[in-house]
Amino acid sequence: xxxxxxxxxxxxxxxxxxxxxxxxxxxxxxxxxxxxxxxxxxxxxxxxxxxxxxxxxxxxxxxxxxxxxxxxxxxxxxxxxxxxxxxxxxxxxxxxxxxxxxxxxxxxxxxxxxxxxxxxxxxxxxxxxxxxxxxxxxxxxxxxxxxxxxxxxxxxxxxxxxxxxxxxxxxxxxxxxxxxxxxxxxxxxxxxxxxxxxxxxxxxxxxxxxxxxxxxxxxxxxxxxxxxxxxxxxxxxxxxxxxxxxxxxxxxxxxxxxxxxxxxxxxxxxxxxxxx
Amino acid sequence: xxxxxxxxxxxxxxxxxxxxxxxxxxxxxxxxxxxxxxxxxxxxxxxxxxxxxxxxxxxxxxxxxxxxxxxxxxxxxxxxxxxxxxxxxxxxxxxxxxxxxxxxxxxxxxxxxxxxxxxxxxxxxxxxxxxxxxxxxxxxxxxxxxxxxxxxxxxxxxxxxxxxxxxxxxxxxxxxxxxxxxxxxxxxxxxxxxxxxxxxxxxxxxxxxxxxxxxxxxxxxxxxxxxxxxxxxxxxxxxxxxxxxxxxxxxxxxxxxxxxxxxxxxxxxxxxxxxx
Numbered sequence: 001x002x003x004x005x006x007x008x009x010x011x012x013x014x015x016x017x018x019x020x021x022x023x024x025x026x027x028x029x030x031x032x033x034x035x036x037x038x039x040x041x042x043x044x045x046x047x048x049x050x051x052x053x054x055x056x057x058x059x060x061x062x063x064x065x066x067x068x069x070x071x072x073x074x075x076x077x078x079x080x081x082x083x084x085x086x087x088x089x090x091x092x093x094x095x096x097x098x099x100x101x102x103x104x105x106x107x108x109x110x111x112x113x114x115x116x117x118x119x120x121x122x123x124x125x126x127x128x129x130x131x132x133x134x135x136x137x138x139x140x141x142x143x144x145x146x147x148x149x150x151x152x153x154x155x156x157x158x159x160x161x162x163x164x165x166x167x168x169x170x171x172x173x174x175x176x177x178x179x180x181x182x183x184x185x186x187x188x189x190x191x192x193x194x195x196x197x198x199x200x201x202x203x204x205x206x207x208x209x210x211x212x213x214x215x216x217x218x219x220x221x222x223x224x225x226x227x228x229x230x231x232x233x234x235x236x237x238x239x240x241x242x243x244x245x246x247x248x249x250x251x252x253x254x255x256x257x258x259x260x261x262x263x264x265x266x267x268x269x270x271x272x273x274x275x276x
Numbered sequence: 277x278x279x280x281x282x283x284x285x286x287x288x289x290x291x292x293x294x295x296x297x298x299x300x301x302x303x304x305x306x307x308x309x310x311x312x313x314x315x316x317x318x319x320x321x322x323x324x325x326x327x328x329x330x331x332x333x334x335x336x337x338x339x340x341x342x343x344x345x346x347x348x349x350x351x352x353x354x355x356x357x358x359x360x361x362x363x364x365x366x367x368x369x370x371x372x373x374x375x376x377x378x379x380x381x382x383x384x385x386x387x388x389x390x391x392x393x394x395x396x397x398x399x400x401x402x403x404x405x406x407x408x409x410x411x412x413x414x415x416x417x418x419x420x421x422x423x424x425x426x427x428x429x430x431x432x433x434x435x436x437x438x439x440x441x442x443x444x445x446x447x448x449x450x451x452x453x454x455x456x457x458x459x460x461x462x463x464x465x466x467x468x469x470x471x472x473x474x475x476x477x478x479x480x481x482x483x484x485x486x487x488x489x490x491x492x493x494x495x496x497x498x499x500x501x502x503x504x505x506x507x508x509x510x511x512x513x514x515x516x517x518x519x520x521x522x523x524x525x526x527x528x529x530x531x532x533x534x535x536x537x538x539x540x541x542x543x544x545x546x547x548x549x550x551x552x
Contacts, residue, residue, distance in 0.1 A: 127546055130538040142551045162543065164440035164483050169552040190514055192468070196482055199513065203479030206472055207440050237475065238466055262406040267438065270403055275418050276445040 013255040016150045016177070018211075019049040020230040022246040024219025027061035030073040034059060034081055041088055041095060049249070051150045052095045055217035056125075056158050056181040057109060060100035063131070063222045067107065070135045074102035082112060082119055089116040094148040096155055098181035106137040111155045111181050113146055121146035125157040126166070143170050151176040151254060154210075158182040161200050161214070164207070171208030172268060176235075176254045178204075180214040184227035195229040198239070206237025209258040209267055218246060289531040292426050292453070294487075295325040296506040298522040300495020303337035306349040310335060310357055317364055317371060325525070327426045328371045331493035332401075332434050332457040333385060336376035339407070339498045343383065346411045350378035358388060358395055365392040370424040372431055372491075374457035382413040387431045387457050389422055397422035401433040402442070419446050427452040427530060430486075434458040437476050437490070440483070447484030448544060452530045454480075456490040460503035471505040474515070482513025485534040485543055494522060 021040045025033045037058050044052040056062070064070040075081065089095065094115055101110035101124070109132060113121035124139030125132075143166055145152050154170030154177070161167065161180055170178055184197050194202070201212045212233045217226055232241045232250040235258045241250025259268045297316045301309045313334050320328040332338070340346040351357065365371065370391055377386035377400070385408060389397035400415030401408075419442055421428050430446030430453070437443065437456055446454055460473050470478070477488045492506045508517045508526040511534045517526025535544045 126548055126551060130540050133540050138548075140551075159541075162483060163547060163552075164444060164479070165547065165549070165552040168440060193514070196513055199475055200479050200482065203440070203476050206476065207438060237472055238469070264406050264409050265435075271439060271441065272402055272414075273441070275402060275416075276439075276441040 009253050010255055010257055012257070013253050014151065016252045016254060017048065017050040018053070018213050018232050018241070018250050018252050019044055019047070019051070020053045020213055020215035020232060020248045022216055022218045022228060022230050023055055023058055024217065025055070025058055025061040027063060027221055028069050028073050030059060030075070033061070037097060038085060038088070041085055045088060045090060045093065050092055050094065051177065051179065051213065052093070053179045053213045053215040054095070054097040054181060055215050056098035056111070056183045057100055058098050058181070061221055062183045062217070063224060064100070064135055067135055070100055070107050071102065074100045074107055076102050077112065077119060077122055082114065086114045086116060086118045089114065091116045092149045094120070094150045094153065096179040096181060098157060107135055108139065109136045109157060111157055113148060113153065113155060115149055120148055121155065123155040123157065125160060127159045127163055129159040145170060145173045145175045154178040156180045158184070161197065161204065164204060167204035167210065167212065168208055171210040175210055177211045177213065177252065180212060182214050182216050184216050184229055186225040186227050195227045197227070198229055198231045201231060201233050202237050202239070205233040205235060207267065209235045211235045211252045211254065285529050286531055286533055288533070289529050290427065292528045292530060293324065293326040294329070294489050294508050294517070294526050294528050295320055295323070295327070296329045296489055296491035296508060296524045298492055298494045298504060298506050299331050299334055300493065301331070301334055301337040303339060303497055304345050304349050306335060306351070309337070313373060314361060317361055321364060321366060321369065326368055326370065327453065327455065327489065328369070329455045329489045329491040330371070330373040330457060331491050332374035332387070332459045333376055334374050334457070337497055338459045338493070339500060340376070340411055343411055346376055346383050347378065350376045350383055352378050353388065353395060353398055358390065362390045362392060362394045365390065367392045368425045370396070370426045370429065372455040372457060374433060383411055384415065385412045385433060387433055389424060389429065389431060391425055396424055397431065399431040399433065401436060403435045403439055405435040421446055421449045421451045430454040432456045434460070437473065437480065440480060443480035443486065443488065444484055447486040451486055453487045453489065453528065456488060458490050458492050460492050460505055462501040462503050471503045473503070474505055474507045477507060477509050478513050478515065481509040481511060483543065485511045487511045487528045487530065
């Protein structure tokens, strides 16, 4: 594990070991994908990770060819595998994993938050991207902040992060960290620049002084390429941590005073919501 | 002028020649600063710039030592210099300049939008930074979109841009471009990264597919250093244009279809404001 905490720090700063583990799900192959996820969780337990973030739709793959294929590999929140994974965790540990969820005849692009006691939170993607609109139902709930062993955690999925309202809403609601399972298709960018989605995450982190951990995916899927842009952004807005193979690990500093940025300014209190 | 329009483009794309001219105001020296601003406007007229953006508080300098000094170099919107500058402009030209404004016994950190016919818009900084709170009154109005010769223009000032609600509100209100007079104090950043304020602008531009032109300042002032980070960001979120001395010039592409980003997605229509 790396050892470079992000700014700012005071004596009250907490540190959280975060890992984004880029998996390569096999399209439509539920059983193989569940094994792959379990292997990643077991590795994180061994490495004493506090917060493990896994990609969007880890259980199913992304480019599902219609509702039938998606249904064939969808699981409900009550599926015993989630309890099994929770049972693997140490008490201080939190896992966020993207699943293809079946619920009341509908399919959702969902992220489940797990602690050692079981399911802590369920978030259903609010903003669906392109072909997802032909398969999934959009989430209808406001994004929620969940109390977890690593602190107050918000969850978003991929395209959600392009809406600055979403991380802002979570941060105003008290989130200290936001976990973002993603599948970022590779897009062109000028040389020397971060992937555009990483820039969105950096700006969102800095605006609200909230740490953001985005876990992208890898592996070929119907000839589509992925950004493989997993990034852990400190509450100061800068990427942190180290990339090793398919994993990014970082030690995040969560400081209770992080939103105070000058003797007279606080990024949350300075908002003027009556005007916008 | 450079000639590299930014994406995306269709047959309906308009092009706008934008300049950010980094000035070095002399603290408290109104007369010298008015001359400096006029020189910059005259140069832009000669170079056939369509939109000229000048720094925050160009008429006064930034680190004003109390209300007395600020009052000594403040001007009202009715000051004849604004009509004089407007009279210099060609009919297709728009100028946004930051001034220290006096109004009804109060002082405002203001940006004035000028066309050849006179004052087109007045924006008073909504989010004041640190010492500004001891001198200026915060603006009380919602940010407005102004019809100008270069199109529908929004204006923000410096710290305003750290609030993602502000550029979003302007874009939803129809802004095609946002002009941002700034004074960015130099802050540390990791090597290879843009200034953090530029990252905010890039993310805001991409989120709403709105072009953003930030004009920073230069010149020593009470031993404070400036970022000198003037940036013109296309509606695709990438910096564009060329830096030459104290000026950044760019040819911005404004496409009416720019907010449609997939066969089924539009960054403005996809918002779900009932949820956040």
